[in-house]
Amino acid sequence: MPYLKKPIPQPEPIDCRILSAALDLFVRDGYHNVSIHHIQKQANVSVGSIYNHFGGKEGVARALYIHILKEIEELVDDAITAETSPLMQCQRIIRDLFSYTESHRNIIAFVFHARHVEFLPNEPHACDSAPFIKMRGIVAKGIACGELRALDHWVAAATLFGGAIRMIQLRLEGKIEQPLPHYLDEIMTAALSGVKADSDGRAGC
Amino acid sequence: MPYLKKPIPQPEPIDCRILSAALDLFVRDGYHNVSIHHIQKQANVSVGSIYNHFGGKEGVARALYIHILKEIEELVDDAITAETSPLMQCQRIIRDLFSYTESHRNIIAFVFHARHVEFLPNEPHACDSAPFIKMRGIVAKGIACGELRALDHWVAAATLFGGAIRMIQLRLEGKIEQPLPHYLDEIMTAALSGVKADSDGRAGC
DNA sequence: GTCTATATCCAGATAGAC
DNA sequence: GTCTATCTGGATATAGAC
Numbered sequence: 170m171p172y173l174k175k176p177i178p179q180p181e182p183i184d185c186r187i188l189s190a191a192l193d194l195f196v197r198d199g200y201h202n203v204s205i206h207h208i209q210k211q212a213n214v215s216v217g218s219i220y221n222h223f224g225g226k227e228g229v230a231r232a233l234y235i236h237i238l239k240e241i242e243e244l245v246d247d248a249i250t251a252e253t254s255p256l257m258q259c260q261r262i263i264r265d266l267f268s269y270t271e272s273h274r275n276i277i278a279f280v281f282h283a284r285h286v287e288f289l290p291n292e293p294h295a296c297d298s299a300p301f302i303k304m305r306g307i308v309a310k311g312i313a314c315g316e317l318r319a320l321d322h323w324v325a326a327a328t329l330f331g332g333a334i335r336m337i338q339l340r341l342e343g344k345i346e347q348p349l350p351h352y353l354d355e356i357m358t359a360a361l362s363g364v365k366a367d368s369d370g371r372a373g374c
Numbered sequence: 375m376p377y378l379k380k381p382i383p384q385p386e387p388i389d390c391r392i393l394s395a396a397l398d399l400f401v402r403d404g405y406h407n408v409s410i411h412h413i414q415k416q417a418n419v420s421v422g423s424i425y426n427h428f429g430g431k432e433g434v435a436r437a438l439y440i441h442i443l444k445e446i447e448e449l450v451d452d453a454i455t456a457e458t459s460p461l462m463q464c465q466r467i468i469r470d471l472f473s474y475t476e477s478h479r480n481i482i483a484f485v486f487h488a489r490h491v492e493f494l495p496n497e498p499h500a501c502d503s504a505p506f507i508k509m510r511g512i513v514a515k516g517i518a519c520g521e522l523r524a525l526d527h528w529v530a531a532a533t534l535f536g537g538a539i540r541m542i543q544l545r546l547e548g549k550i551e552q553p554l555p556h557y558l559d560e561i562m563t564a565a566l567s568g569v570k571a572d573s574d575g576r577a578g579c
Numbered sequence: 580g581t582c583t584a585t586a587t588c589c590a591g592a593t594a595g596a597c
Numbered sequence: 598g599t600c601t602a603t604c605t606g607g608a609t610a611t612a613g614a615c
Contacts, residue, residue, distance in 0.1 A: 183599090199492035201406035204590055215600045216592085222598095225591070284489055287404035294547060320560050323541065323550055328564040331540035335532040342499060345528055355525050359533040359568035388581090409608055420582045421610085427580095430609070 184222045186212045188236065191229045196278045200230060200288045231289055237276050242300040244269065249303070254374045255311030256365070260357055262304065263333045267349035270337050278341050281334060304330065314374040317364050328363045332356055389427045391417045393441065396434045401483045405435060405493045436494055442481050447505040449474065454508070459579045460516030461570070465562055467509065468538045472554035475542050483546050486539060509535065519579040522569045533568045537561055 181189075190212035194203040205226050209216050223229045248261035270277045286294060295301060308326045311317035317325055333356055339345045345352075386394075395417035399408040410431050414421050428434045453466035475482045491499060500506060513531045516522035522530055538561055544550045550557075 199489060202492060205592085206590075217594095217601080218599055220592075282489070284404065284487070287407060296544070296547065296549060318564075320564065321557060323544060324537075324557050324560045324564065327540040327544065328537040328561065328568075331536035331538075332529075332533040332568070333536075335536035335539065336528065339501070339528060339532065342501065344501060352526060352529050355529045356533065359523075359525065359529065361568075363533075363537070363564035363566075363568045410610085411608075422583080423581055425610075 183212075183214055183218060187214060187219055187222060187229060188233055192233055192237075192275050192279060195230065195233070195283065196275045200283065227288065230285075231292060233279065234285060234289060234292060237279055238295070238298045238300060240276060241280060242298075242303070245300045245303050249307070254316060255307045255314070256316050256361070258307050259304075259311070259329055260361075262307075263330070263357060263360075264350075264353060266333065266337065267353055270340060271348050271350070274341070277337060281337055282341055310374070311364075315366055316374055318366050320364065325364050329360050332360045388417075388419055388423060392419060392424055392427060392434060393438055397438055397442075397480050397484060400435065400438070400488065401480045405488065432493065435490075436497060438484065439490060439494060439497060442484055443500070443503045443505060445481060446485060447503075447508070450505045450508050454512070459521060460512045460519070461521050461566070463512050464509075464516070464534055465566075467512075468535070468562060468565075469555075469558060471538065471542065472558055475545060476553050476555070479546070482542060486542055487546055515579075516569075520571055521579055523571050525569065530569050534565050537565045 180186075187208065191203070191208050194207055194211060198207075203226075205216055205219060208226070208229065209219060212219075219225070219229065223232055244265050245262055248258050248265060252258045252261050266277070280295060285292060305322060305326050308317065308329060309322055312319055312322065312325060320328070336345065336349060336352060336356060340349050385391075392413065396408070396413050399412055399416060403412075408431075410421055410424060413431070413434065414424060417424075424430070424434065428437055449470050450467055453463050453470060457463045457466050471482070485500060490497060510527060510531050513522065513534060514527055517524055517527065517530060525533070541550065541554060541557060541561060545554050
């Protein structure tokens with residue numbers, strides 16, 4: 170039996186351990202309250218390895234930021250392909266963000282709760298990143314095709330997603346007791362009624 | 375002529391200079407990127423004075439935080455006394471927050487943009503502070519008297535204020551070109567239509 | 580009360596063995 | 598590639614003169 174040919178089941182590759190340890194610590198204590206040494210202990214690696222892989226604490230944060238934004242972008246892309254109308258796409262995104270907040274708390278917290286500009290001054294701000302640009306693109310399309318009212322695009326996006334984002338933040342801060350999906354319908358209808366065009370039949374999407 | 379009896383016009387008392395210098399720096403660079411020495415230089419005082427008045431950097435931040443929350447609370451109180459119905463009070467608060475964002479940018483930025491928990495771990499979170507509790511109280515009253523729909527209170531508050539807060543944040547980040555009051559009407563009607571009760575005449579407030 | 584000069588500490592970064 | 602040990606810079610905090 171080839172026991173010995175099997176590699177010892179290394180639980181995770183070293184860079185993943187570093188990233189997930191850093192994510193936990195950054196979210197719990199805030200970037201500036203976490204030192205390389207904290208990460209090193211939590212991930213069971215050495216300082217040297219962290220520098221080898223990421224070039225330092227800021228490098229870890231940058232890798233994390235990019236990785237997580239990519240994950241959010243996938244969530245948005247999935248919504249875009251799964252639904253046809255902009256309105257349904259927005260609904261889908263909110264729904265998925267809500268359930269993601271429950272299942273991948275720290276990922277959502279890192280995006281919606283950290284002030285990246287304070288430690289990644291050279292990275293574009295989150296709201297200039299691909300997933301958020303795409304979300305605004307959906308809103309613009311909804312307005313163009315008459316599904317949404319002809320509001321300023323920023324206003325429409327803020328109204329549509331503002332309430333949901335606020336709920337996510339409150340949930341992350343522990344203010345809201347129930348899991349977010351519990352509030353999904355109420356939030357959705359409230360947000361939509363602010364931006365939906367008067368339903369006079371034409372859905373040109 | 376009593377020229378000499380007049381005190382030399384000291385532009386500001388020392389502790390105010392410290393606080394306003396700290397506010398500027400905290401907002402611009404983030405608490406953790408600002409040192410006592412930065413504050414000292416910007417305020418034209420000595421390190422010793424800062425320690426005498428506030429006991430250190432954290433003390434400065436705490437004093438600032440408390441002071442600013444009190445200012446926001448006044449804004450909320452003014453709205454409550456100036457208007458009678460909860461709905462009008464909410465409108466008034468949003469309107470005043472918008473104009474405050476333009477006229478007292480850093481004050482609003484410090485409240486809505488900084489992560490206080492990361493440097494004032496023993497202070498209550500902003501959303502547990504008096505002004506925000508009062509805002510939720512207004513919402514609760516609006517629901518109780520039938521002016522607002524019978525939503526979950528968190529949902530109602532998030533819907534009513536979420537869009538406006540999002541606009542404030544975007545404006546602070548420089549994403550929005552126009553001064554906020556320019557968007558006031560659109561934001562207001564969009565937010566209100568999500569929470570207003572079907573107008574069937576009864577306004578029991 | 581206000582200042583300058585100094586002490587202490589700790590995080591970030593590096594060197595060099597394995 | 599991974600580790601430990603060490604160096605360095607800078608920030609907080611204090612001491613003591615004025």
